[in-house]
Amino acid sequence: MALDGGLLVRHRVPFSNEDSRFKRGFNRIRITPMAVFWTLITFILVIPILLFLSVAFSPRLMSQGHQWFTLASFKPVFSGAYGIALLHSLIIGVIAAVGAMIIALSMAWLVLRTNSPARILWNTTIFALFLAPSYLIALGWQRLFEQRGVLEIMGLHVEPIRNLLYGPVGITMVLMVKGIPFAYLVIANAMRGLGEEFEQAVRVHGGNRLAAFKVMASLLMPSLFSAMAIVFAEAISDFGVASTLSSVGHFSVATYQLYQGINSIPVNFPVSAATSITLLSLVIMAILAQNRALRGRSFRTLSGRTRPVTITKLSFLGKFSTSTYIVVLLMITLGIPVFGAISASMLDGLGSLLSHYTINFSNYSRVLHSRFLRNPLIYSTEMSLITATLAVGLAAIASKVLTSARNTRSKKFVDFFLLAAVALPGIVFAIGYIFTYNLRFINDLGLHIYGTSFLLALAYTANALPSTSRSLVGNMGQIQESMMDAARVHGSGAARAWIDVTMPLIARPLLIAWLLTFSGTLLELPVSELLYPPGSPPVAVGIELSLAGFDYGGGTAIEVLSILWALVVVGIAFFLFNRFAPPGWKRLGNQR
């Protein structure tokens, strides 16, 4: 099997010498796994993105206007409501990026370089923050601080905090919280590779602690810029906060403006496409700015000679103050939203005009017994199982192409589209799907898939594919090609060699990628909101519908049960892996 093959690969069979010329003409054509991969990539990633974005420049191309080429669609983007929303997104994106980077840097130092007692709580928090979508964090805060919310029922006066929460401060805070795990992982990875020798070199050559700190900060610069670029991209493309705090607080951001635009009649696809391109450009500019800031400088610090660092032993006061800082941060990032969600889910009658509320599990009982509340969880579970399996399968192939030693055209192509798709906000993806799969010529081709679970699964997969592929690239890149070569030379075909050699070597990363995609899809909002089939709302839409009907207790109960269900699936998957995977598979990645 040729990895760099086209859609259809000509397969030649061995021939004897006598009739070789004759037989060479009879090459049979077969469909290879790579052909299936490229077909799927084309239909779920390339066509929806390109068709939708092209409408911004050429409305007539897809029967959305009269002009073949115009920039008029961009005019509304930079004026009026769209312009203000874009400016808001830009400002809160920058603040969230800088804030998340500073907090992540401090946490990376406390966790990796000190003996602060509370640091052991942080890794669990990071994993939980990764799993929790921004709208769930925002909803947790909302349930606590809203009018007749949990804290007001408890008799507390929270109006000043509420006013802050339902505006730029609250939105920026939640986006910053959501950005912290991304920034932390980038910075912590860099800090792990930064051995003590650099600091020692400064000190033995006469530099004081401040000089050593400056050198360390310079060496960490790539990760700090990367962290800011990632958080900025995540913040300006976020839809969860836009659909919760932003919509309630009437503080518009670009993604919510896009959502409103797509819900207006008639839909102005050219302006939506122009807004999407502008949003995409901002993300790309952030990445370019990061590259420009670091151009021409080498920050390669990791080598076989990197020495392990010495942990700074803090004094009692140091331990106390750093632990307090970590605990406060945990409370803000996770504690308060979790408390908000759990307390709201246990308050019977929350959201109604009752004057008496009781604490019980009736909301959970309703969810488990009501078809309307339970079905979204079942539907989302089914969709997540399909999506995670499909996305991880495709991501494994994509990461194999990306880590190939040869710089082929297919590698460059996959690299470009996956990078572009990472920068593409989920809401833009969803609009692209609405646009493309509603086009007359698509319907004329017999593809009547708009409004079906099939299209939703494809959109989920396309949305998850870029990040899932990127998460596997590192592990795939570590596999020496000679191991696959050895399997081929000793008698295995390409598929067999992949199953026998590559899959076991990346079994654990594949499992983690599958679980992250499963959990992410289970609680996914923007694609669900715009593409769910009528009558089959996924979990995120189910929560929104309950909240829109002022069933705050039911909505938060679904929310809590969904998260618990995701954790149960994670637990079961790891249990099965540890129980049944062959010993060699489990050993990889563990300490010797």
Add this chain to the structure above:
Amino acid sequence: MTHNKHVNAYRVEIRGAAKHYGTLKALNNFDLTIEPGTFTVLLGPSGSGKSTLIRSIAGIERLDSGSIRFGDREVANNGFHMAPEKRDLAMVFQDYALWPHMTAFENVEYAIKRRNLDSIEATRRVNEALERVGLSAKGPNYPFQLSGGEQQRVALARAIVGRPSFLLFDEPLSNLDADLRERLRVEIATLTREIGATACYITHDQSEAFALADQIGVLRAGELQQIASPEEIYRHPANRFVAAFTGISGSFLGTVTEANGKKVEVAIGKRRIECRTSADLKVGDSVEVLIRPSATSLSDHRSNSLPAIVLDVAYRGRGYEHVVECEFGVISSVFATESTSRGSKVDIYIDPHNCLAFPSEKRVALEAAIAEFAPSTN
């Protein structure tokens, strides 16, 4: 365990093989024949195309043009490429390429699956192969629990367990220390000859090549410079590159003063040295004289000797190796059973038999340029 010569070793023929990476020619119209059951070593520096060649033979790389034939089977021919798993060969890789999720036993067992043996026979053969490489007790161990030498032994067992007709070795000893390298070299030589397979081995180490090979092919920039027995390569190198790459201890520039067939006398400054040559040299030709390590000795001889000063001396167990400087350059590996201290004045005797004269590179380049621009006689 006894291995009889049970495999059907076949002739391997490569004709007109070419492979490009962008503008780089890794293989350039390459021809090679490996006789059945012989051990051929391809020797060359980095970038000479030896890895590309062995990977193309294995089917891991696809040739741009040319053909490869195993006996009467064509495995590659312009456009046609037989997949590696269908070529029925085995290979030992430079980085061992052991699968870390499998034990040593499982790694070896993997290579025998294609033989479709029953499990008892398969287990017996795996145990036999592991025993043959001295690792019968290490079967349950994972690769990370083995030393570098043991890992390479497992790779060797994996290669021989299926009793392949053709064995490939991709610089298998380059990651090992000197002592281990020597021991494994002997094992490779014995095992391969015991099973009677045709073998192709690539290396950049000339001592390894001379120790292992029935025939040696010297590669440079994707082209075969010479293929012959080790003795022939050493005694009669085809050109300056082959001579230099197969071991010299020094070289001088000079002018031919007397030419007598394969014997020439070369003036190096005011000194005259007798040499051998395979080129057609005339009196007055500029030449480069290459001196094999075996050609030099510290001596009182007055003929064919050069005065020099000892720069360095190193104890080598069976005697001493000296580095000396004469007025025309430095000569290394000058052997003597007794040590001569640094700074001493000595005479270096040069054995004409192991002293080779080649047209100097400048002259070769000039002749090539003249040949290119000369008007055609056709």
